Amino acid sequence: MDKPTSKTIDLHCHTNITDGRDSPERMARRAVELGIWLGISDHLDTEMYLKNDREVAGYYDRIRSLSVYTGIEVSIEPRLHVSTDLLDRFDYTIAALHQVDGQSLFHPDFVCRNIDTIIGRMIDHVDRFLGLYSFDILAHPTLIPRAWWIRPETVWSEKRLEQLVDVGIAHGVAFEINARSMTPLPKFVEIAVSKNARFSVGSDSHRIQSLGKLSYPHRLIDAYQIPEEWFFFPKSKI
DSSP states (O other): OOSOOTTSEEOOBOOTTTTOSSOHHHHHHHHHHHTOEEEEEEEEOTTSSBOSHHHHHHHHHHHHTSSSEEEEEEEOOSSOOSOHHHHTTSSEEEEEOOEETTEETTOTTOOOSOHHHHHHHHHHHHHHHHTSSOOSEEOSTTOOOGGGTTOGGGTSOHHHHHHHHHHHHHTTOEEEEETTTTBSOHHHHHHHHHTTOEEEEEOOBSSGGGTTOOHHHHHHHHHTTOOGGGBOOOSSOO
8 A cells, every 4th residue: 555545544542651551563563464554642641651751752762663653642631741842743643632620531430510511611621722732633522421421422412512523623633533432423423524524543442452443433434425535644654
């Protein structure tokens, strides 16, 4: 393959540098075996994992030595904790919402008095953070607190979905279709397609066994006939 396509690229995976199980080298070898174009995008998060310029620079140098795209997933926090010049070195950057008002979305005891208010706060966090840097991708749109995972389609109103789409488009990000969390919701994709939004594809793999397993993104790509030119692809060559 001379260049990647929406069906042969995976721009979201993690290694044992942060919360993945396998080394970057092993993930890169597995991608070659699968015939996919891989981007490694470990976590920049001040509470865990990569926390500062020194750690991020060391991570970048290690990933750059492999035949993969260099990416990084930056947790949405009150401010950026690394220099923008350092982020500029990467082939692409991902912004990801993992907490809202100090509460982790993955905590089983997430406290909420009003669901729509929390959704509004999540959108506000995304909007503000995307204004701090020119990110390429917004990870797992419509991800919600784990306590609500049973019926995510009842949590997001169409009005809120459209609001998040508009925020992403205004900031020029591609919306990731994420295999692991099965996000965004199909209705979000429908709205985003109607507005000619951009997209990206990621497995969000944390181990080699799930690398390149992209049935959910591929299903939505086919269902909504998303044009190939609407997808984000890094400009560098690997």
